[in-house]
Amino acid sequence: MEILNALALFANFVVVPATAYGAQLALGALGVTLIFGILRFANFAHGELMSFGAMITILITWFLQNMGVSIAPFPTALLALPIGVLATISLALVTDRMVFRFYRKQRSNPIVFAIVSVGVMFLIAGIIRIVIGPADQSFADGERFIIGAVQSRKALGLDEGIAIKQSQLITVVVTAIVVAWLFWFLQKTRSGKAMRAYSDDEDLALLSGINPERVVMICWVIAAALAAIAGTLYGLDKTYKPFIFLQILLPIFAATILGGIGQPVGAILGAFIVAFSEVTVTYAFKKFLAYLGPTDWAPEGLVQLLSTDYKFAVSFIILVAVLLIRPTGIIRGKVI
Amino acid sequence: MGKLSTLLFSAALSTAVVAGASAQEQVKIGMLQGFTGPTESLVKPMALGGELAIQEVSDSGLLLGGREVVSVRGDSTCIDAAAATAAADRLVTSDGVHGINGATCSGATTAILNNVVRANGVVMISPSATSPALSSIEDDGYFFRTAPSDARQGQIIAEILDRRGIKTAALTYTNNDYGKGLADAIQAAYEAKGGKITAVAAHEDGKADYSAEIGTLASAGGDVLIVAGYLDQGGKGIIQASLDTGAFETFVLPDGMVGEALTDNFGDMLDGSIGTNPGTDSPGASMLAELASGKGFKGDDPYVPEAYDASAILLLAMQSAGSTDSAVYKDHIMKVANAPGEKIYPGELAKALQILADGGEIDYVGGTALEFIEPGESAGSFRETEIKGGKWETEMYH
Numbered sequence A: 001m002e003i004l005n006a007l008a009l010f011a012n013f014v015v016v017p018a019t020a021y022g023a024q025l026a027l028g029a030l031g032v033t034l035i036f037g038i039l040r041f042a043n044f045a046h047g048e049l050m051s052f053g054a055m056i057t058i059l060i061t062w063f064l065q066n067m068g069v070s071i072a073p074f075p076t077a078l079l080a081l082p083i084g085v086l087a088t089i090s091l092a093l094v095t096d097r098m099v100f101r102f103y104r105k106q107r108s109n110p111i112v113f114a115i116v117s118v119g120v121m122f123l124i125a126g127i128i129r130i131v132i133g134p135a136d137q138s139f140a141d142g143e144r145f146i147i148g149a150v151q152s153r154k155a156l157g158l159d160e161g162i163a164i165k166q167s168q169l170i171t172v173v174v175t176a177i178v179v180a181w182l183f184w185f186l187q188k189t190r191s192g193k194a195m196r197a198y199s200d201d202e203d204l205a206l207l208s209g210i211n212p213e214r215v216v217m218i219c220w221v222i223a224a225a226l227a228a229i230a231g232t233l234y235g236l237d238k239t240y241k242p243f244i245f246l247q248i249l250l251p252i253f254a255a256t257i258l259g260g261i262g263q264p265v266g267a268i269l270g271a272f273i274v275a276f277s278e279v280t281v282t283y284a285f286k287k288f289l290a291y292l293g294p295t296d297w298a299p300e301g302l303v304q305l306l307s308t309d310y311k312f313a314v315s316f317i318i319l320v321a322v323l324l325i326r327p328t329g330i331i332r333g334k335v336i
Numbered sequence B: 001m002g003k004l005s006t007l008l009f010s011a012a013l014s015t016a017v018v019a020g021a022s023a024q025e026q027v028k029i030g031m032l033q034g035f036t037g038p039t040e041s042l043v044k045p046m047a048l049g050g051e052l053a054i055q056e057v058s059d060s061g062l063l064l065g066g067r068e069v070v071s072v073r074g075d076s077t078c079i080d081a082a083a084a085t086a087a088a089d090r091l092v093t094s095d096g097v098h099g100i101n102g103a104t105c106s107g108a109t110t111a112i113l114n115n116v117v118r119a120n121g122v123v124m125i126s127p128s129a130t131s132p133a134l135s136s137i138e139d140d141g142y143f144f145r146t147a148p149s150d151a152r153q154g155q156i157i158a159e160i161l162d163r164r165g166i167k168t169a170a171l172t173y174t175n176n177d178y179g180k181g182l183a184d185a186i187q188a189a190y191e192a193k194g195g196k197i198t199a200v201a202a203h204e205d206g207k208a209d210y211s212a213e214i215g216t217l218a219s220a221g222g223d224v225l226i227v228a229g230y231l232d233q234g235g236k237g238i239i240q241a242s243l244d245t246g247a248f249e250t251f252v253l254p255d256g257m258v259g260e261a262l263t264d265n266f267g268d269m270l271d272g273s274i275g276t277n278p279g280t281d282s283p284g285a286s287m288l289a290e291l292a293s294g295k296g297f298k299g300d301d302p303y304v305p306e307a308y309d310a311s312a313i314l315l316l317a318m319q320s321a322g323s324t325d326s327a328v329y330k331d332h333i334m335k336v337a338n339a340p341g342e343k344i345y346p347g348e349l350a351k352a353l354q355i356l357a358d359g360g361e362i363d364y365v366g367g368t369a370l371e372f373i374e375p376g377e378s379a380g381s382f383r384e385t386e387i388k389g390g391k392w393e394t395e396m397y398h
Helices: A002-039 A046-067 A077-105 A110-131 A149-156 A166-188 A190-200 A202-207 A212-237 A249-259 A264-281 A286-292 A308-325 B002-024 B040-060 B081-094 B106-120 B150-163 B177-192 B211-220 B234-245 B260-270 B283-293 B304-321 B326-337 B349-357
Strands: A145-147 B027-033 B069-075 B099-102 B124-126 B143-145 B168-174 B196-203 B224-228 B251-253 B274-278 B342-344 B362-364 B382-388 B391-397
Touching (some): A002 A046, A002 A166, A002 A212, A002 A249, A046 A110, A046 A249, A145 A166, A166 A212, A166 A264, A190 A202, A286 B211, A308 B196, A308 B211, B027 B040, B027 B081, B027 B304, B040 B069, B040 B283, B040 B304, B081 B099, B106 B143, B150 B251, B150 B382, B168 B177, B168 B211, B177 B224, B224 B234, B234 B251, B234 B260, B260 B391, B283 B304, B326 B362, B342 B349
Parallel strands (some): B027 B069, B124 B143, B251 B274, B342 B362
């Protein structure tokens, strides 16, 4: 029983939140890695693209809620998400047409692109703050829990419960569907193959009759759709705050680089490693060990490697370690 | 002889002219509160409360021979010391205020005190800065507060936990002067009473997710979780994460967490949680509530009586001193606030001004049963509330 309690505790505070967080990071990292694979630059505006997608979804959600439209017990945001995705795709294509295409024609080097993307990031951030403001917004509705902490405690007959929020399950399911579709698309379709060819060797792809502008467009469409979905899921699971999306860039880039930049499988792997590291390293194992140890015994301290204040430091440490030890990432990707 | 009387007459005349001129000059009170930032929902009624007293004095036509009093608003924010200093600087040097009602948060207040108040010699009375550090700070006699120090609130919370038989508690605080000061005060007082704080963890405001912080606190355990934070900010996230994971069900909520926004958000999920915030059952509080009800805000919201009292004390001290010069009237603040004298309740400011003008003495009671102790802060009385059926219910006063 004690071991089961320890496992339930660990699942409740580490496995469940880290899995949902990892899935959210994975969607973000996939977008970043695709842009890097095709367009060959680190897109710093990706976080704000996520924020923009979530914002449009929230506005539509509010509209639907006012109209009385609901798909209870599911959150209304799922209904609004396709419009958020379309709006984000439009924004991405417009910025590409108005900003990035110019630099592509100039054949600017990746550093110039990265800096341009920082400019785009500030621009989108400004638009978001004008439209929805800097405060946090709540838009989650529908059933909050699949199974609540107290409920699961009774069902399992344990002292510790495992709470699973609906938003966490939706996050994981949606991520799984999107990732499966993406891999099918990249492996099996003509456009996907064209993208991979273009990523592999730009000139050779051009000679084989692949239209580069089309590949770039598809790449933006996919990256923007992933961003809008990731942003909305993150907001649904936690809370929507425009400031968060600058902070979240760090773990997303850490995940991308750790997995091997330009490698979709690596992005997913990296995302879950980063998420689990962040949560595990800052988790206090006192109660967990108390369950495993002798009765009526508990460790003196909290048995915590790093204070929760240093959560973001974990991403930094991973980034630095990867760049020093294996700059190509787990799955051999490009070196920045 | 004739010459002398002419001289006297003209001197008297010129005095009258000078007095007449000063009667027309407005008395300006800076309303320097955190209109934006983590306290924005607290501050709206506070500022209105402070301005209610100003309006009352102005309408009476009795202050220093009938001078008009106006409020000049400034945004002290709550967490941005540079913005707070700039706003205070504007009020003092550009608007030329004669006294300041503010600032809202302890960090901002400390910055303003060090950079503007002492440099320019202007009286500042904060209605809500409660950090214990402000009790010992060097203020040259210009700083007062109508809110008690958190050291006091720490003792009250320890007494409440002790009385209710709560033996262990986890503690989280917002990582700033207010949160740290209050957390230290609670821990010291609670442990002195034999209680056990299982873990202390700071939380940063403005994050989307607090499950990691709650994981740490839950691992340490405890009967209740004490959340020394802000209801619009991390405090709300901490409670959300606790309820989601089932880590804690009962919370102890100091003043920064007491507000309708919390119960509006969580409803009856917080039933049984305990709140403390400055408050009193003296008749002054209900008199102020009545005054405020006609003006479209709630006079018994947190820190509204303190804000009313801060404005009132500033103006009554000016009347007592017969001057709007901070260096002169600062020494009259303790005198008008404390016994001996006629007790003054909200809505009786005109009476108080008349008594002072006639050379009498007053003992200002106001909305908070105000009693100033050295070094110029309220002794404080606290309201203990419990959330029942999703509503804050007053349990008792301490």
